[in-house]
Amino acid sequence: MLNLVSVVFLQGGMPELREFQLQSCVELKEPPKGVHYLTKLQQLSLVLMPEEFIEKIRRMDRSSSAFKHIADVKHHSRGADGRWTVQLL
Numbered sequence: 242m243l244n245l246v247s248v249v250f251l252q253g254g255m256p257e258l259r260e261f262q263l264q265s266c267v268e269l270k271e272p273p274k275g276v277h278y279l280t281k282l283q284q285l286s287l288v289l290m291p292e293e294f295i296e297k298i299r300r301m302d303r304s305s306s307a308f309k310h311i312a313d314v315k316h317h318s319r320g321a322d323g324r325w326t327v328q329l330l
Contacts, residue, residue: 242266250275257281264288273296277307287330288317298330 245266250273256281262268263286270293276282285293285308287295295316301308308314 243268246271247271250251250278252278255279260284260286262286262288263290265290266294267291267323269294271296272301272308277310279285280310282324284313284315286315286317289319290316296330 242263243265246268248269252275254275259281261272261279261282261284265288270291272294276285284312287298287311298308298314298316316328318326318328320326
């Protein structure tokens with residue numbers, strides 16, 4: 242999904258979604274909209290995503306944001322040595 246520029250979830254669109262992953266979406270600069278509609282979402286994995294995107298997620302206040310109901314928001318990245326790292330956001 243190299244050319245993906247936005248993600249929007251609509252009310253009632255995926256009521257049972259529990260896990261969601263975005264990977265290598267280099268054009269995606271803004272966090273997904275409508276995440277608050279995914280009330281059963283427990284894990285959001287962000288793999289090899291642009292740093293600008295990750296920084297916007299980090300700056301969000303988790304206690305009042307649309308992401309507050311998600312138990313695990315994880316950033317998976319690769320270091321210069323090729324090793325994978327995982328950070329909780």
